[in-house]
Amino acid sequence: MSINTIAIIGATGNQGQTVITRLLESDILKNVHIRALTRDPDSLKSKALQSRGAGRIETTEADLNDTDGLNEALAGADYVFANLNSWLDMDKEVQQGKNLIDASKKNKVKLFVWSTLPSFAALSKGKYTHVRHAENKALIQEYLRDSGLVWVGASTAFFTSNFLLPGYVSLREAESWTISLNILDAGRMLPMTWLEKDLGPFVTAIMEAYATGDSNVPYNQSVIVAGFRASHAEVAAEISKQTGKPVEIQSQHDLMPTEMSEMLETFNELGFYEGESVPSAFVQKNGIDHSTLASFVREALIPGLRARGK
Numbered sequence: 369m370s371i372n373t374i375a376i377i378g379a380t381g382n383q384g385q386t387v388i389t390r391l392l393e394s395d396i397l398k399n400v401h402i403r404a405l406t407r408d409p410d411s412l413k414s415k416a417l418q419s420r421g422a423g424r425i426e427t428t429e430a431d432l433n434d435t436d437g438l439n440e441a442l443a444g445a446d447y448v449f450a451n452l453n454s455w456l457d458m459d460k461e462v463q464q465g466k467n468l469i470d471a472s473k474k475n476k477v478k479l480f481v482w483s484t485l486p487s488f489a490a491l492s493k494g495k496y497t498h499v500r501h502a503e504n505k506a507l508i509q510e511y512l513r514d515s516g517l518v519w520v521g522a523s524t525a526f527f528t529s530n531f532l533l534p535g536y537v538s539l540r541e542a543e544s545w546t547i548s549l550n551i552l553d554a555g556r557m558l559p560m561t562w563l564e565k566d567l568g569p570f571v572t573a574i575m576e577a578y579a580t581g582d583s584n585v586p587y588n589q590s591v592i593v594a595g596f597r598a599s600h601a602e603v604a605a606e607i608s609k610q611t612g613k614p615v616e617i618q619s620q621h622d623l624m625p626t627e628m629s630e631m632l633e634t635f636n637e638l639g640f641y642e643g644e645s646v647p648s649a650f651v652q653k654n655g656i657d658h659s660t661l662a663s664f665v666r667e668a669l670i671p672g673l674r675a676r677g678k
């Protein structure tokens with residue numbers, strides 16, 4: 369099966385970049401051309417992308433709100449990887465997703481892989497209905513299911529990058545470590561996604577499997593993309609183990625936007641992707657790279673916070 373072009377939507381973003389990095393490392397996909405869609409091919413991030421991949425990456429202007437432009441940008445694309453950022457325009461996200469699916473169908477895209485989330489309203493049996501970034505993705509997912517496209521949903525979990533958000537984990541003088549936790553229970557186990565180590569390898573493996581005609585691909589379903597499960601108490605214990613310093617967890621119950629508080633309450637009451645194996649059966653069976661709690665703390669969290677403290 370010859371594959372020529374993979375279009376990446378959200379190519380300059382966190383998720384898109386991790387996928388591109390892994391695609392460029394793939395032997396199976398080494399002849400594939402990567403088309404990075406962006407609203408601004410002249411931005412610094414777009415220019416940085418063009419400078420990678422020894423001519424294999426081309427940036428193409430496209431806006432998810434512009435259906436004609438999207439159709440043109442996807443002309444000849446064999447595969448699509450898409451990530452939509454809800455926070456940029458929550459009210460438009462569902463229509464943007466539908467525009468993208470329609471344009472992919474029109475261009476006869478063979479495989480559509482996208483970053484998704486489940487409905488928290490469905491998870492909580494109607495109790496929590498305001499987690500819009502997830503509801504939007506679940507609505508797009510329904511549209512995708514009915515589209516006739518061959519698709520795989522990469523169901524992302526709690527991003528490990530959250531631990532590096534300002535104020536989440538603090539590292540003060542003499543390595544005094546504190547994790548500030550709002551609403552979420554310190555003991556609540558959550559699946560975690562380190563984008564670089566979990567999403568990029570997963571999406572690349574799915575595309576490689578399609579390219580080689582491997583039938584062992586979870587087509588037309590969503591698969592959890594997470595390397596490990598951990599509670600915040602376990603993250604604290606791992607930091608402590610690796611640094612030899614105590615880590616304090618400061619728990620509070622402060623007001624926060626309903627979108628976020630309902631998400632965290634759902635986690636507390638019901639967990640997230642409960643009952644699903646982490647990493648997924650597809651990742652385990654195919655020996656695909658994935659993160660672990662120890663590797664995340666050692667390679668990203670501790671150095672990231674120490675570098676910031678300097």
Ligand SMILES: NC(=O)c1ccc[n+]([C@@H]2O[C@H](COP(=O)([O-])OP(=O)(O)OC[C@H]3O[C@@H](n4cnc5c(N)ncnc54)[C@H](OP(=O)(O)O)[C@@H]3O)[C@@H](O)[C@H]2O)c1
Binds near residue numbers: 379383384406452525
């Ligand atoms: N934080 C968590 O724990 C967590 C967990 C699970 C899922 N998520 C999800 O992660 C998502 C954010 O992902 P991210 O961090 O990768 O986002 P990001 O870095 O902001 O990337 C989004 C990309 O989308 C592109 N884009 C934005 N609007 C566009 C438009 N109208 N048309 C075409 N392209 C457009 C932008 O590219 P240009 O600027 O170059 O056009 C940007 O590079 C959210 O939707 C959230 O639901 C987060």
